[in-house]
Amino acid sequence: MRMNDAVTGCVFVLLSALILFAARGFPTLPDQPYGPGTFPTIIAAVMLVGGLSLIWSGARSRAPLLVVADWMRGSATLHRMVWVPGFVIAYIYLSKPIGFPILVPVLLGAFLTVTTGRPVRAATIAVLGTAALWLLFAYILRVPLPLGLLTEVIY
Amino acid sequence: MDAVLTAFGEVLQPQVFLIIVAASAYGLMIGSIPGLTATMGTALLVPITFFLDPIPAIGAIVASTTMAIFAGDIPGALLRIPGTPASAAYTDESYRMREKGQVELALGVNMLCSTIGGLVGVAVLILAAPQIAAVSLGFSSYEYFWLALLGLSCAIFVSSSSPVKGVLSLCLGLMLSTIGIDVVMGVKRFTFGDTELIGGVSIIPVLIGMFAITEILRKVARPSRLPAPPPVRLGAMISGVGSTIWRFKGGVARSSLLGSVIGALPGAGADIAAWIAYALSKKFSRTPEKFGTGYPEGIVSASSANNAALSGAYVPSLVFGIPGDTITAILIGVLLMKGITPGPMVFVMDTGLVNAIFAVFIIANLLMLPLGLAAVYGSRRLLSIPQDILFPIILLFCVIGAFAANNTLFDVWVMLVVGLIAFILEENDFPLAPMILALILGQLVEENFMKSIIKADGQLTEFFARPIGGTLGVLTLVIWVLLIGISLYRATRSRRAETIGE
Numbered sequence: 259m260r261m262n263d264a265v266t267g268c269v270f271v272l273l274s275a276l277i278l279f280a281a282r283g284f285p286t287l288p289d290q291p292y293g294p295g296t297f298p299t300i301i302a303a304v305m306l307v308g309g310l311s312l313i314w315s316g317a318r319s320r321a322p323l324l325v326v327a328d329w330m331r332g333s334a335t336l337h338r339m340v341w342v343p344g345f346v347i348a349y350i351y352l353s354k355p356i357g358f359p360i361l362v363p364v365l366l367g368a369f370l371t372v373t374t375g376r377p378v379r380a381a382t383i384a385v386l387g388t389a390a391l392w393l394l395f396a397y398i399l400r401v402p403l404p405l406g407l408l409t410e411v412i413y
Numbered sequence: 414m415d416a417v418l419t420a421f422g423e424v425l426q427p428q429v430f431l432i433i434v435a436a437s438a439y440g441l442m443i444g445s446i447p448g449l450t451a452t453m454g455t456a457l458l459v460p461i462t463f464f465l466d467p468i469p470a471i472g473a474i475v476a477s478t479t480m481a482i483f484a485g486d487i488p489g490a491l492l493r494i495p496g497t498p499a500s501a502a503y504t505d506e507s508y509r510m511r512e513k514g515q516v517e518l519a520l521g522v523n524m525l526c527s528t529i530g531g532l533v534g535v536a537v538l539i540l541a542a543p544q545i546a547a548v549s550l551g552f553s554s555y556e557y558f559w560l561a562l563l564g565l566s567c568a569i570f571v572s573s574s575s576p577v578k579g580v581l582s583l584c585l586g587l588m589l590s591t592i593g594i595d596v597v598m599g600v601k602r603f604t605f606g607d608t609e610l611i612g613g614v615s616i617i618p619v620l621i622g623m624f625a626i627t628e629i630l631r632k633v634a635r636p637s638r639l640p641a642p643p644p645v646r647l648g649a650m651i652s653g654v655g656s657t658i659w660r661f662k663g664g665v666a667r668s669s670l671l672g673s674v675i676g677a678l679p680g681a682g683a684d685i686a687a688w689i690a691y692a693l694s695k696k697f698s699r700t701p702e703k704f705g706t707g708y709p710e711g712i713v714s715a716s717s718a719n720n721a722a723l724s725g726a727y728v729p730s731l732v733f734g735i736p737g738d739t740i741t742a743i744l745i746g747v748l749l750m751k752g753i754t755p756g757p758m759v760f761v762m763d764t765g766l767v768n769a770i771f772a773v774f775i776i777a778n779l780l781m782l783p784l785g786l787a788a789v790y791g792s793r794r795l796l797s798i799p800q801d802i803l804f805p806i807i808l809l810f811c812v813i814g815a816f817a818a819n820n821t822l823f824d825v826w827v828m829l830v831v832g833l834i835a836f837i838l839e840e841n842d843f844p845l846a847p848m849i850l851a852l853i854l855g856q857l858v859e860e861n862f863m864k865s866i867i868k869a870d871g872q873l874t875e876f877f878a879r880p881i882g883g884t885l886g887v888l889t890l891v892i893w894v895l896l897i898g899i900s901l902y903r904a905t906r907s908r909r910a911e912t913i914g915e
Binding site for chain 2: 259260261263266270277280284285287290291292293294296297298301302304305308309311312315327329330335336338339341342343345346347349350353354362366369370373374383387388391395399400401402403
């Protein structure tokens with residue numbers, strides 16, 4: 259996913275403008291021009307110059323606005339890649355209500371089916387993998403992984 | 414002498430030693446599976462080190478990275494695929510040796526040279542670090558400000574992509590470090606009204622996002638099947654290795670020292686050290702025409718240099734708290750979480766910890782010999798793990814790891830967002846090393862800058878008034894002039910190329 263430098267440059271210019279604006283609202287030390295805003299202002303200024311120079315070089319290069327790399331083409335590839343943020347977001351929203359021991363084997367099994375194309379093997383590995391990580395984090399390291407629906411069953 | 418024995422005693426306690434051995438096995442696995450880099454392995458290890466005491470935590474990181482840098486040579490020689498970027502410089506050379514039926518010799522040389530390079534690097538660390546620390550006890554905020562800025566500038570200077578992109582990556586890292594309560598007045602900055610952000614962005618999810626999520630995205634998109642590795646005879650890995658290395662002893666010594674120095678430069682790590690050592694050994698060789706035909710001289714130099722760089726990177730990290738590479742950037746993050754601020758005072762107050770780090774390095778490098786043999790023996794099995802099974806499981810590990818540090822799902826969001834942004838940045842040739850160094854150093858830079866400018870009452874000349882501070886300042890400015898010069902030169906050259914093309 260290669261963007262023209264001018265596009266990324268614009269993002270940086272916009273970001274630096276926002277920081278410069280926000281930094282103006284910070285208080286300063288009594289009788290001094292400096293304060294919490296000084297450092298962000300300097301960085302934003304550097305960022306602004308860098309962003310402008312990217313826009314300048316990107317505009318002159320006349321490269322296309324967006325080139326999708328060969329290896330990222332194809333709906334199957336895109337499908338697999340979308341699974342990565344999908345997996346994480348599903349975990350964030352569902353782990354508390356449903357619980358780690360129920361949600362994760364299903365989620366991991368589905369993801370493994372997508373990547374390997376072999377559902378039975380995927381399910382087996384998902385169950386074993388979940389058990390291993392549960393053992394490591396919940397038992398050995400005492401991380402409170404959410405039990406969700408199982409809370410009432412156990413307690 | 415007593416202190417040294419105490420340090421070894423502490424590290425060789427059964428529990429600590431067991432952690433080091435387990436971390437070594439983990440490092441050998443990470444290194445020998447292509448696509449898993451030493452930096453990513455360290456980032457994944459951090460959630461676990463969070464639950465350990467400082468010495469085993471550092472021991473785990475040191476041992477796993479030492480092993481990973483060597484283990485990267487294994488798939489390089491067997492399959493012509495470097496296991497970590499640090500082995501890329503001589504992958505072709507060792508594969509040529511395989512074609513000549515010398516794969517065991519190549520691996521044996523890799524292993525012994527990695528150990529030698531690593532030990533030379535530790536020696537440099539042990540000799541140099543306390544001396545530099547003693548000098549730097551007199552540093553004030555001016556020196557620290559310049560030193561940190563010099564480190565960050567070096568990181569841009571050595572990164573291969575365009576300096577402008579390096580600077581922008583650096584700015585992003587510095588901005589990330591300003592989120593939360595500010596160091597001067599305790600004002601909330603850039604928290605967007607979110608209570609989770611008041612304490613600042615936590616380092617663990619950022620690290621996992623930057624170094625693991627990016628790699629998972631790439632590997633899931635492009636699953637690759639590795640060819641079957643050839644059988645390896647362990648006996649042949651030992652015979653002939655000693656005489657080969659003795660033949661090129663000068664190269665080993667030179668490359669080990671060179672590697673330690675390159676490692677100590679902020680931003681330049683094991684991979685750059687290996688490339689430079691390989692190129693230099695070709696230049697100094699009596700038979701440069703043999704390079705590229707399966708000749709061990711280049712391998713000997715480069716594989717000593719990359720392990721030496723690993724130890725060299727700890728010099729600035731321990732002495733100034735300025736990381737020498739991405740791995741030590743993570744290590745500093747871990748130390749800060751444990752309430753240890755790396756700096757010259759560590760050498761005065763925490764000599765036990767410093768000696769223990771030295772001891773861990775020595776033990777890890779010696780452990781590499783037996784464990785390395787075992788790893789080569791088991792490499793056929795390791796390399797047959799299908800990547801399409803591995804990466805979904807690593808993703809689950811990342812999610813739990815990001816959650817585990819503070820037990821909050823907010824950190825999982827941080828990991829995901831940082832990972833996606835870092836992926837896009839890398840696709841567009843932005844180097845990530847300046848960003849992570851800047852995130853770790855941000856507070857140090859800002860704190861010392863604000864202290865200095867308030868002391869100097871806004872007089873910028875004060876920044877150059879002290880001898881060491883002034884020298885460091887001038888050095889930094891020289892690097893910036895060079896950086897701007899390079900950018901302008903590149904711009905005019907590309908314009909000239911364009912006019913010729915038209």
